[in-house]
Amino acid sequence: MKEKTRLEALSAFLKAKRAEIKPESMGLPSVSRRRTPGLRREEVAQLAGISTTWYTWLEQGRDIKVSSTVLDCISTALQLNNDEKDYLYDLAFETKTKNKTEIADVKNDQSELSPSLKRILAELTYCPTIITDRHCHIVGWNPAAASVFLDFEQIPSQQRNLIRLLFDRKEFKSLAVNWEQFVKGFLAIFRTYYGHYLGDEWYNQFIKGMSNSYSEFQDLWQESQVSKAPKMIIEFRHAKAGKMLFNLTSLQVQGDMDLRCSIYTPVEETDTENKLKRLMNRVSVEN
Structure with missing residues (x-):
C-alpha cells in the first residue's frame, strides 16, 4: 500500500470509529449542538490521555x-475489539507495511485445492461451503453451495470474486432477506x-x-467494520426452496495459501436441512 493510501485508510478508520461512540456511554455530557455524531477529537484525546493536537494529526493522516x-x-x-485493534496496528505501523509487502509479493496461485480440503468440501454434504483466498476469490465450493447460491462453474474463474458477486448478481441480492447484513459480514473480513x-x-x-461501479459498496465500505470471523444467522428466501435459516461460520485455513472456509450450517429445529436435501435432489435431476 502506498504511504498516502495507508495514511488515508488510517484516517478514515479513526473517524468512523469515533463517530460510532455515544458521548454519554463514556460518561461525557451529550451536547445538543454537536456538528458531527459521536465523540469529538479532543474527547478521544482526553480519554486516551494524549494531546489533542497529536491525536488530530494522527486522524488527519499526517505521517x-x-x-x-x-x-x-x-x-x-x-x-475497539481485538480485530479492530489489529487492523489499527496494521495501518499505523510502517514497519509492518514493509513486512506485509514481502508477503504480498509471493505468488498466489490457489486454483488447486489440497486433497484434504477437497475431502472436507465433500463431507459437508448438507452445509453449503465456499472457500475463498485472500482476495476473496472463490477457489472451491461444494454441491450444496452451488444449489443454494449459484453454479459457480458457469462463471469464468477470473470473475469469481465473492465481494463483486454479492453486489453484481441478482441471485445473491434476492436470496438474503437482510442482504445488507449479509454483505457487511464479508466486507468486514475483506477489510482485515x-x-x-x-x-x-x-x-x-x-x-x-467497486466504489465506482456500486454506490452501495462505497456506503458500506465507509462504515469500516472489521472482523476476522463474523458469526451470524442468515435468513434466505430461496426461489425454489423457500425460507431457509443458516448459521454462518467463517474459518481460516492454516497454511501458506491463506484460505478461508465460509460454512452455512442449517439451523437446528427448522426445516432447512430437509429443504436443502430436496433442493439438491431437484438440481441433480435437472442437470
Whole structure:
C-alpha cells in the first residue's frame, strides 16, 4: 500500500470509529449542538490521555510516529475489539507495511485445492461451503453451495470474486432477506485482509473499481467494520426452496495459501436441512 493510501485508510478508520461512540456511554455530557455524531477529537484525546493536537494529526493522516502504548490507549478510548485493534496496528505501523509487502509479493496461485480440503468440501454434504483466498476469490465450493447460491462453474474463474458477486448478481441480492447484513459480514473480513496485506496494490484497485461501479459498496465500505470471523444467522428466501435459516461460520485455513472456509450450517429445529436435501435432489435431476 502506498504511504498516502495507508495514511488515508488510517484516517478514515479513526473517524468512523469515533463517530460510532455515544458521548454519554463514556460518561461525557451529550451536547445538543454537536456538528458531527459521536465523540469529538479532543474527547478521544482526553480519554486516551494524549494531546489533542497529536491525536488530530494522527486522524488527519499526517505521517507521524506512533508507539504501541499510545495505540493501546486510543483503542481503549474508541472501544475497539481485538480485530479492530489489529487492523489499527496494521495501518499505523510502517514497519509492518514493509513486512506485509514481502508477503504480498509471493505468488498466489490457489486454483488447486489440497486433497484434504477437497475431502472436507465433500463431507459437508448438507452445509453449503465456499472457500475463498485472500482476495476473496472463490477457489472451491461444494454441491450444496452451488444449489443454494449459484453454479459457480458457469462463471469464468477470473470473475469469481465473492465481494463483486454479492453486489453484481441478482441471485445473491434476492436470496438474503437482510442482504445488507449479509454483505457487511464479508466486507468486514475483506477489510482485515486489506489491512494485513498493506503492500498488495490489488486491494486499492479493486476497492476503487467497486466504489465506482456500486454506490452501495462505497456506503458500506465507509462504515469500516472489521472482523476476522463474523458469526451470524442468515435468513434466505430461496426461489425454489423457500425460507431457509443458516448459521454462518467463517474459518481460516492454516497454511501458506491463506484460505478461508465460509460454512452455512442449517439451523437446528427448522426445516432447512430437509429443504436443502430436496433442493439438491431437484438440481441433480435437472442437470
